[in-house]
Amino acid sequence: MDTEDISFPFIVITSHGDEHIAVEAMKAGALDYVVKSENSMLDMPHIAERALREWNHITERKSAEKKSSESLIKLHKTMDGIINAMMLTIEARDPYTAGHQKKVAIIAEAIAVEMGLTQDHLDAIRMAGLIHDLGKIYVPSEILSKPGRISEAEFDIIKTHPTVGYDILKTIEFPWPIADIVLQHHERINGSGYPGGITGDRILIEAKIISVADVVEAMATHRPYRAALGIDIALEEIKRNRNKLYDPDVADACIKLFEERNFTFEL
Ligand SMILES: [Fe+2]
Known part of the structure; x- marks a missing residue:
């Protein structure tokens, strides 16, 4: 005492x-x-x-300390509320992927915990994960929910969503690099991703984690153009492209999470 x-x-x-x-x-x-x-x-x-x-x-x-920590908690709550409202706005236009961002945020945060990242990283990953597809607001909903194959021109439009999300989010002064994480969530460590085609050393760890969580969630669940492939096929994809498309540490943590820790998420 x-x-x-x-x-x-x-x-x-x-x-x-x-x-x-x-x-x-x-x-x-x-x-x-x-x-x-x-x-x-x-x-x-x-x-x-x-x-x-x-x-x-x-x-x-x-x-004074009590007051400042109370207002910090309030600020965090407000920020959570705004992020949640943004998430719901995007998903209202794209019912097929409703819940996708929340699930990605949950998977990504669990991977980050497995990797032993700091609370600051966890907060950044959760926030960015919840709104990573914000830029899809710019993609016509006919393209987003198209049941068949999409054309190259349509894919070009879809591929703008990380940049559109970045342009919207860069106007907000978050305590984390949320806009950059969103911008990089489709980059791949060998430079084959989009929009920048940047390589592993330039991709933020938060973006590397969200990209793996995004692939796992997207493959494991139902999409307008195909049935759910299931978690095993999703994990095979991560294993096959470990150290090619996906950061090896992130891939290992993700595989460990599902195969050894019996992590599950609502499909
Ligand atoms: Fe995306």
Whole structure:
């Protein structure tokens, strides 16, 4: 226990001058430690006043810290709410992939946990995962929900969605590089992805994780143009292209998650 945890101010007065007792008293939260003597007793009003000043200072700081952490929590909640609203807006236009972004966010976050990434990375991955297809707002819904094969021209339109998402999100000052993660979620480590065709060393770890989660979710579940392929086929794809299209550490964590940790998500 220390002064931070004490709910009332106190000072310790003792008749023994002992360094050990002094340390213990301060550790227990005492604001001061006084050895009884004629002089120290005469000085008591001054000692008490100094202790109270210190106490007020501690209480004020504690209340300011509480307020700032409360407003940070509120801010996070607001941000979560806005992200969620954005996610629902995109998915309202594209019912076939409704729930896709949420599932990608869940899978991606689980991969990141498996990889031992920091809370900051986890937050970035969850937020970006929930809105990674935001740019599809620009793609006509006939193309998005087309049951048959799509033409090259239609695919060219679909391929604009990471850039469109980036252009929208770059206007918001997030505490994480959300716009860049969204921009890079279709890049592949060998440079065969889009829109930049950039290689592994230039792709953010968050984007590498979301891209693997995106492939797994998309292959495992039903799409307008095909039936669900299932999780086993999805994992085979990740294994086959480990270190070619997909970052090897991300691929390994993903495979471990499903095969050893029995991770599942709602199909
Ligand atoms: Fe996408």
